[in-house]
Amino acid sequence: MILIAASLVAIGHSVHVARSNIISSNTRALICAAHLARVAQAAIIYVDATAAPGGSGQSWATARQDLQAAINSANVNGSDQIWVADGIYYAPVIGVDHGFKLDRQVQIFGGFAGNETQLSQRDFVNNVTILSGDVGDPGDRTDNRQTVVRVTLTTSSNLRLDGFTIRDAWGTNAQGGPVFPSAGIVIADNSSPTIQNCRIIANRGHPMDGAGGGLFFDGRSAALILDTLFEDNSAGEGAAIYLDHSNQEAIFPTIERCRFIRNVAGRAGGAIANYYDHRPIVRSC
Template sequence: MATGVYTPSIHITETFHLRDSIAIYGGFAGTETILEERDWIANPTVLSGDIDGNDITDPDGVVTTTINIIGNNSSNVVTGHNITHTAVLDGFIITAGKGGGGQSIGYCQSCGGGMYNEMSSPTLTNLTFRGNLAVVGGAMYNTNSSHPSLTDVSFDSNRAVERGGAVYNKSNSNPTLTDVAFTFNTVGGFMPGAGGGMYNQNSSPSLINVVFAHNTSGMNNAASSPVLNEVIFDSNSGRGMTNVANSTPSLTNVRFYHQTGRGMQTLIATQC
């Protein structure tokens, strides 16, 4: 797809559906002759939930903070339902999702403003999720055994009203994240264990070379056992990591710097 801004349609329930055996690539200027010539940084290709066309954006059409979302927006900008790793999304900015509308067409409209995955394991590469909003999982919501693979992905300035400012993993959803950054993601009302970066509930993702910085709390684990290798928690408000409900994370070369609360805390509680 060529550089530009693309919206699903004019109704909040409309979404970009990923499909098996279909790879979608962004970052083209329109003059390339082979895939390798594209440049997704120089040629930003934006999937936006701004269906009214009235959000406040940067020159590329990207909402840089959720307070600039105005009026009606797509509840889930991108959706995966019962898809495998053969569904590929590569080289896009996903922005301006506004998940807050309850349940419709089989999907939780309050979950995953940027992307909603159910029973799905898409391959996600060279993506930026910025300025997305939802009740839970501001940028991404993975549920019911969804195991997406994320490589070279950034989550910046997304917000959830309750939990998982950037990502919420639920019900045995175990994504793999490699070279991923979580920055300036927030949760409303700020609870230290609400997972401004990531909230895991009965889910155990694998993280390799991941950074959580300047989020309102880094990661919360509830009945979850994530595996972290070469992960940095830096300057997050509250705790870097909170573990409840018998969560047992595996940590290798994990570092905590400059948290305003404790680096990691394990609590005897059912949920936080």
């Protein structure tokens, strides 16, 4: 079931550029130089769950073991890439927040065997890279992380999460009540990442009062959700995707070429729950 309360019509706008606003050749050259400088500073950080602790992350042979540490080491405003080998990476707790914290402009790719030299060589279908909330006793979901990935970057960004399985978030507190916001992925207000080639599976919000099992939009966002599978997620509303009804700022993600399988909502929106004037664009799903 898809619960959509707003029109999914993309509206085009014409733009007039005054002559005084035309960029000069000198300014254009400076912009190009700055861009080239950023590209030159970009790095690849390697992560492997089987690596020895203390690696620098500068190669597969010296890969970092800790994914969050690799994220923290990336250039805040740069275009670094993080290549993550297959395996299971367990979501941490940072302060009072659960989950891997994505707070900088970085492109994070999963699906590597651990010997690739080119991004095109990865195989995220067979080299499964899992971000898991199943900490504590294996199989006991009540002690799982409430959120696996938390996107908090609030600037126009180059942030990408690509080629991961995100699973086993449990958005219920010790007394059995709902936790807000919680989901496999929580996208904070003003965050607009690209999430592509991912599997968001087996995440659970509270079956009646909780919202957003797989993906929770907590505020304004123009995120791109592409080529992603939502499977076996559950919540009271928006089992796969929930656009926060308590935040009336426009949420307008593009959800394209995604699949929704066996997502179950206790009240409404087995696939997507949308309220107010939010304007998700859903195509080819």
